[in-house]
Amino acid sequence: MNCRDIEKWLSAFMDGELAPARKDAVASHLGTCEACRSRLAEWEAVWRALDALPAAAPSPAFRGRLAARIHETRPAASERLERFLIPVSAAAVALLGFWIGYIAGGRQAAAAQFPESAEAVYLDSFSSVPTASLGDVYLSLNNAIEPEETR
Amino acid sequence: MQDTDLMLRVQKGDEAAFNKIVEKYQGRILDLCTRYVGNPADGEEVAMDVFFQLYRTRLDYRPEAKLSTYLYRIAVNRSLNRIRDRKRRRLVSFEWLRGDRPFDPGAPEDDRPDARLETKERESLVRRAVDRLPEKQKTALLLRKYEDLSYEEIASAMGTTVSAVESLLFRARETLKKNLRPVIS
Numbered sequence A: 001m002n003c004r005d006i007e008k009w010l011s012a013f014m015d016g017e018l019a020p021a022r023k024d025a026v027a028s029h030l031g032t033c034e035a036c037r038s039r040l041a042e043w044e045a046v047w048r049a050l051d052a053l054p055a056a057a058p059s060p061a062f063r064g065r066l067a068a069r070i071h072e073t074r075p076a077a078s079e080r081l082e083r084f085l086i087p088v089s090a091a092a093v094a095l096l097g098f099w100i101g102y103i104a105g106g107r108q109a110a111a112a113q114f115p116e117s118a119e120a121v122y123l124d125s126f127s128s129v130p131t132a133s134l135g136d137v138y139l140s141l142n143n144a145i146e147p148e149e150t151r
Numbered sequence B: 001m002q003d004t005d006l007m008l009r010v011q012k013g014d015e016a017a018f019n020k021i022v023e024k025y026q027g028r029i030l031d032l033c034t035r036y037v038g039n040p041a042d043g044e045e046v047a048m049d050v051f052f053q054l055y056r057t058r059l060d061y062r063p064e065a066k067l068s069t070y071l072y073r074i075a076v077n078r079s080l081n082r083i084r085d086r087k088r089r090r091l092v093s094f095e096w097l098r099g100d101r102p103f104d105p106g107a108p109e110d111d112r113p114d115a116r117l118e119t120k121e122r123e124s125l126v127r128r129a130v131d132r133l134p135e136k137q138k139t140a141l142l143l144r145k146y147e148d149l150s151y152e153e154i155a156s157a158m159g160t161t162v163s164a165v166e167s168l169l170f171r172a173r174e175t176l177k178k179n180l181r182p183v184i185s
């Protein structure tokens, strides 16, 4: 084993990461080779010089700031309710669609017999839909095509 | 309680378990991030990002992964991002340019003004030498020297092999030997 081989393993030797057989080989070479010993000494000095970089300690505010940041992004109760309600209201709108279709179909049939009362039922059913809500938009679309359907 | 158990609790929404993890690892993560990005203010921001990401993506954590390695990996990625961002934006702090740090290093062992200057000078030389290392060499070096990780842990944190780590540390030592000549003589 020559100095070149040893040089390759010296870094891992310092770190205690060599397999036992290789470690022994390096150690016995170092016992006889001045050049490799001085190289090792140099690297050890480099390693010690790195101690000049100081350790950092968390500021006392660290934990509090982290907690605040996590709570800030955690959904509030109202938001969680919203997350639950969005799919629910989407399903409701879909159901509403079927129902309107059903009513409209029934209304066409009813209109032949009771033209005025059918109109009243239709309007009353949706008077509580808030303006600009999904339901409202759906209704306005539905109303827009209504004249076509009843013609 | 083991880290894995703590993380499983965090996944179920246990805030106390998360606090335990932060308490256990904040020192090490902050230390790595600060040395990585070069100043304590940025280091703390990055460390906070690391724990925030751990919390935000808590459901992605798999118990097969060692939590410490998992955290180190996030810390390395976040630190690299911070450095790249800074380079891109050229938002270089004054402290960074001067190569020293804005926080108090504490009383030097020897209180003579020239001794203090020497300590500062050494520190800034070392910092510059470490910062000039290629990214991967720097990462391996920081994890080995200051966090005392084994080659296997470093490989796992860096997503590479043990032999690659061995070679990175060899090259880092060679480069540092040249760049730190004034400090070690």
Ligand SMILES: [Zn+2]
Residues within 6 Å of the ligand: A002, A003, A006, A029, A033, A034, A035, A036, A037
């Ligand atoms: Zn030799």
